[in-house]
Amino acid sequence: MIERTVPRILMCAPTFFEVSYVINPWMTGHVHDTTLERSQRQWDALRDTISRHADVVQQPPAEGWPDMTFTANAGLVFGNTFVPSHFRYAERQGEEPYDRAWFERHGFDIVELPGGVFFEGAGDALFDRGVARRLWMGHGHRSDVAAAPALARLLDVEVLSLKLADPRFYHLDTCFCPLADGYTLYFPAAFDAAALALIEQHVPPGQRIAVHEHDALDFACNAVNLGRVVILNRASADLRSRLEGAGFMVIEVALDEFMKSGGAAKCLTLKLDEATGA
């Protein structure tokens, strides 16, 4: 019998969200360019859409930490284990104690990476949805390459490490998205040659959904996948029909206010029940 449980997704309201510094190319030119009214409205629409396919759990936002709404970066969840992030930039390091406290309070076992290793959580570490205990990791901009062997050891998982090559796609979840049954949405030009070869070696051609640059720039790879549902900012007609052809239902939720900060649907969420497959 297949047991079906409703996924749980962590989100954090954008009450204190704004672009107040520049730590990725998307933020350039957008300092103080967002409004609470627009970001709250877009975030509410995302939360309501996700709520139809998952249970949304809310983490209280903290004043002074404008990027905390991007819960993907809090850390990595695996079963009941939580590996906290250690942000590369001081601008986000103040989120760390809030995230740690939330996961402690909610009964997770906190497992630490070695000190001094930068790691930005589920922004750069994504479990495969076809192969159990396979973790795809990005490095080159935010997370250190050393986070990969450390996580393999700590979680006893296979880690496939991908070097990110384009500063616009600075977190793995901006250009790569494992989907149900091993389908993989990705933007090839965001990776170096070795990373691309690794993807092609592990994802069969019929399951690769390579997106064009215009979709990548619309954050199509930054998608929330819940079963056969894919929630994203925007997909071209071509991408939509390819996803539908693979059996997915595509739902668009406009998130341009968050794109000014370099994030969209997936960045605003963290899956709280990542199966260990054990």
Ligand code: ARG
């Ligand atoms: N402004 C945030 C940063 O640069 C955006 C984070 C987006 N998160 C993500 N998982 N891609 O850190």
